[in-house]
Amino acid sequence: MATLKVYSREYGVRKVQEKVKFNLLEKTAYGVFVGVILLANVVMLNYKGEIYSLRSAQQKNDIVISEKQKDNNEQKVMINNLSSYERVKKIAETVGMKTQKDSIKVVR
Numbered sequence: 001m002a003t004l005k006v007y008s009r010e011y012g013v014r015k016v017q018e019k020v021k022f023n024l025l026e027k028t029a030y031g032v033f034v035g036v037i038l039l040a041n042v043v044m045l046n047y048k049g050e051i052y053s054l055r056s057a058q059q060k061n062d063i064v065i066s067e068k069q070k071d072n073n074e075q076k077v078m079i080n081n082l083s084s085y086e087r088v089k090k091i092a093e094t095v096g097m098k099t100q101k102d103s104i105k106v107v108r
Contacts, residue, residue, distance in 0.1 A: 089099070
């Protein structure tokens with residue numbers, strides 16, 4: 001409602017309230033504007049939920065990857081220990097093999 005000051009000689013200054021009327025086009029425009037804002041909020045909340053779920057899945061995947069890397073590193077250490085020259089030489093001697101100094105070749 002709009003408040004207007006009306007000046008007249010008989011009554012002096014009087015405040016008159018006038019109702020503001022919207023026509024059909026203005027009502028539709030305001031309704032569409034409110035609808036667009038509500039739709040934008042729903043879409044933003046939807047995307048925010050998707051981003052949250054993707055981040056939680058990424059964290060789970062990162063944990064699994066770090067566990068696999070740790071297992072791989074442990075197995076590399078085990079492979080290095082099992083394939084060491086001293087261990088192979090010890091097993092060969094227990095089986096009865098002997099090293100011949102002429103046929104030893106170093107490969108790097």
